[in-house]
Amino acid sequence: MSKYTYIFHGTAFSSHSPKKINVLKDYLIFVNSNGMIEKMAGPEHEDYQSLLSAYKGQENFHHLEDGQYFLPGFVDLHVHAPQWAQSGTALDIPLYDWLHTYTFPLESKYADLVFAKTVYEDLVSTLLANGTTTVLYFATVHKEASLLLAEICAKKGQRGLVGKVVMDDPEQNPHYYRDADTKTALADTEEFILAVKELANSVKQGVYPVVTPRFIPSCSDEALKGLGELAAKYDTHVQSHCSESDWAYSYVQNRFDKHDAAALHDFGLLGEKSVMAHCNFLDDHDAELFARTGTAISHCPLSNAYFANSVIPIKRFMAKGIDIGLGTDISAGATPSLYDNAKQAVVSSRMLEDGVNPALPAEERGVPDSRISIHEAFYLATAGGGESLSLPIGRIQENYAWDVQIVDTKVPGASLPIFTDNEALDDVFQKIMHLVRPEHIREVWVQGEKVHSRS
Ligand code: GUN
Numbered sequence: 001m002s003k004y005t006y007i008f009h010g011t012a013f014s015s016h017s018p019k020k021i022n023v024l025k026d027y028l029i030f031v032n033s034n035g036m037i038e039k040m041a042g043p044e045h046e047d048y049q050s051l052l053s054a055y056k057g058q059e060n061f062h063h064l065e066d067g068q069y070f071l072p073g074f075v076d077l078h079v080h081a082p083q084w085a086q087s088g089t090a091l092d093i094p095l096y097d098w099l100h101t102y103t104f105p106l107e108s109k110y111a112d113l114v115f116a117k118t119v120y121e122d123l124v125s126t127l128l129a130n131g132t133t134t135v136l137y138f139a140t141v142h143k144e145a146s147l148l149l150a151e152i153c154a155k156k157g158q159r160g161l162v163g164k165v166v167m168d169d170p171e172q173n174p175h176y177y178r179d180a181d182t183k184t185a186l187a188d189t190e191e192f193i194l195a196v197k198e199l200a201n202s203v204k205q206g207v208y209p210v211v212t213p214r215f216i217p218s219c220s221d222e223a224l225k226g227l228g229e230l231a232a233k234y235d236t237h238v239q240s241h242c243s244e245s246d247w248a249y250s251y252v253q254n255r256f257d258k259h260d261a262a263a264l265h266d267f268g269l270l271g272e273k274s275v276m277a278h279c280n281f282l283d284d285h286d287a288e289l290f291a292r293t294g295t296a297i298s299h300c301p302l303s304n305a306y307f308a309n310s311v312i313p314i315k316r317f318m319a320k321g322i323d324i325g326l327g328t329d330i331s332a333g334a335t336p337s338l339y340d341n342a343k344q345a346v347v348s349s350r351m352l353e354d355g356v357n358p359a360l361p362a363e364e365r366g367v368p369d370s371r372i373s374i375h376e377a378f379y380l381a382t383a384g385g386g387e388s389l390s391l392p393i394g395r396i397q398e399n400y401a402w403d404v405q406i407v408d409t410k411v412p413g414a415s416l417p418i419f420t421d422n423e424a425l426d427d428v429f430q431k432i433m434h435l436v437r438p439e440h441i442r443e444v445w446v447q448g449e450k451v452h453s454r455s
Pocket residue numbers: 080095099103214215241244303307329332
């Protein structure tokens with residue numbers, strides 16, 4: 001009997017650093033019963049041939065066919081699960097109107113658990129089919145439906161970090177969609193945390209409760225303070241929107257006479273396990289606060305283009321040492337694919353660097369040295385996401401979870417444009433990042449369990 005649960009054999013791509021990928025050609029990867037990568041050996045390893053002959057042909061030996069590759073599963077740091085039901089619609093109105101006209105009415109429907117189940121099951125399956133193995137979710141204000149989302153992640157094998165959303169301020173939130181009052185908001189959050197922790201005891205890949213003030217405008221001071229205390233008491237992750245739109249940013253400035261980042265910090269909401277979406281208005285001082293406290297940024301490039309009219313200076317934030325990952329921001333971002341968002345992160349950064357109007361003099365066009373490469377975008381979608389969540393995920397490396405997508409470049413009728421047998425593997429990687437769709441994602445594994453097979 002092998003001491004390993006699975007032995008995988010094939011070529012893998014994983015981030016070495018933000019700028020560089022590791023191409024692990026023809027590697028043997030040994031996964032233990034906890035779903036962790038226990039050992040890896042490439043052809044240069046002294047025991048490679050003997051290990052290969054020892055395991056080849058065994059039942060738990062998985063060898064990739066020609067044209068197939070292992071990539072780490074993607075980590076999506078910002079999804080509004082209830083908004084999946086409106087994904088692709090209403091992308092052309094300002095954020096504040098969008099929230100009140102479309103989003104809050106939709107989210108209020110998740111008091112209905114039958115509706116919630118239908119949407120959440122479809123969303124979790126869709127994200128897995130797109131190669132996303134870990135997701136940081138906003139649910140709704142409803143405690144029961146939020147717990148249902150955590151249960152669906154648990155059942156489908158996705159690593160879900162789920163927040164019951166807090167919106168307690170009766171001035172700012174509609175009467176039909178808010179917490180009953182501040183006390184209830186905090187009590188429901190605490191019950192939710194305990195219920196998800198209980199559920200987590202029987203979930204191999206992990207499910208996690210997340211303290212989730214929607215954004216500062218939706219919450220009273222008392223709620224924000226209470227949520228900071230709950231996060232500390234239970235050592236949970238925290239998520240919110242920070243400095244997204246002109247409106248939200250100015251609102252916080254008027255209410256507290258300080259920046260969003262400083263206000264969140266004063267309520268105890270920044271820290272190693274905090275992830276803030278957007279961060280469009282972060283100045284250098286705020287960025288240093290993020291770096292110092294270990295707070296991560298969820299970069300949502302598509303959503304920022306549609307709703308914040310913004311490109312964040314991702315390169316500048318990376319240089320400050322802030323943990324950054326990618327978020328789809330369903331449904332302000334209308335795609336469930338982090339491949340799409342990785343591409344957009346590159347495109348947006350190019351727009352920032354090169355400017356949008358070539359008729360302007362060169363020195364007025366853009367911000368020099370802003371561009372990121374597809375390799376850096378891949379880092380954000382994988383290792384950067386793992387670091388943002390302080391979890392051992394997002395890399396194909398020893399002591400990381402076996403969370404992978406097996407990409408098949410040779411699919412009848414939809415093969416990637418690879419026409420020579422000896423194409424450079426870095427070129428293959430770039431083609432994968434630009435051209436893969438769910439039909440190329442053959443299998444998805446989370447914590448050593450197969451959770452999706454292409455039908
Ligand atoms: N700010 C507060 N709520 C939301 C939301 O649901 N989506 C986005 N993009 N921004 C928000």
